[in-house]
Amino acid sequence: MGGGQHATLGLLLIALLIGLLSYYFGFHPAVGAYMAGLIMKEEYFHFHDVPGDTYKESEKIVDNVAFSWIGPVFFVQLGTEIAFEQSILVSVIPQIILLTFGLLFVQIVSAGLAARYTGNFAWHESIMIGFGMLGWAELAFVVMDIGYVQTQIITTDVFYTLMGTTFFLNVSVPILIAWWKLYFVGEKLMSMGSRENITYFSKPPQNLFKAQKKPP
Numbered sequence: 738m739g740g741g742q743h744a745t746l747g748l749l750l751i752a753l754l755i756g757l758l759s760y761y762f763g764f765h766p767a768v769g770a771y772m773a774g775l776i777m778k779e780e781y782f783h784f785h786d787v788p789g790d791t792y793k794e795s796e797k798i799v800d801n802v803a804f805s806w807i808g809p810v811f812f813v814q815l816g817t818e819i820a821f822e823q824s825i826l827v828s829v830i831p832q833i834i835l836l837t838f839g840l841l842f843v844q845i846v847s848a849g850l851a852a853r854y855t856g857n858f859a860w861h862e863s864i865m866i867g868f869g870m871l872g873w874a875e876l877a878f879v880v881m882d883i884g885y886v887q888t889q890i891i892t893t894d895v896f897y898t899l900m901g902t903t904f905f906l907n908v909s910v911p912i913l914i915a916w917w918k919l920y921f922v923g924e925k926l927m928s929m930g931s932r933e934n935i936t937y938f939s940k941p942p943q944n945l946f947k948a949q950k951k952p953p
Contacts, residue, residue, distance in 0.1 A: 744782055745795040767879040825897050833901035840906060844871055861921050861940045868913040873903045
């Protein structure tokens with residue numbers, strides 16, 4: 738990428754090449770582009786003696802392309818191939834509710850416990866990470882597009898169930914994060930256990946830290 742002048746071009750080229758490679762092996766190009774995004778690190782954009790933040794500049798350009806051009810085109814194209822039927826949507830409401838709450842519980846618990854016991858985060862931070870992991874990004878719609886529109890390997894009922902579940906999971910992320918923010922910053926407390934052996938799921942009160950720092 739030289740001195741960073743062509744960082745954005747190089748980034749898009751890497752995503753394009755890996756997307757084409759994944760398509761060659763029978764996967765959707767979006768899967769390859771997603772994997773390319775996983776291997777890119779901020780440290781790769783640090784150039785010596787180069788003014789400015791190349792990483793932030795490249796991120797801004799790519800986000801603008803994704804959210805204002807390529808992303809809307811994909812969703813419009815997917816929407817033109819889907820005809821919603823109210824009777825089918827109503828019939829799968831119980832499945833949507835069951836799957837949504839099941840995934841809410843499983844994803845929050847699994848991501849939260851992983852952050853707590855492998856990342857050594859505090860409980861209030863681990864729970865926030867669990868809420869943040871609830872959203873299903875564009876890749877979920879890509880998979881549903883492949884399964885329902887392109888290959889017809891999933892039924893209409895399954896497609897409606899997955900679409901409804903994805904919608905409610907994505908909507909739940911900002912709602913839960915806004916609710917947990919009060920506990921995250923310590924404005925509200927959530928704890929469990931006796932006074933002598935208490936566990937704070939919210940941010941512990943500041944006077945607790947002061948008490949622990951006092952000499953015996």
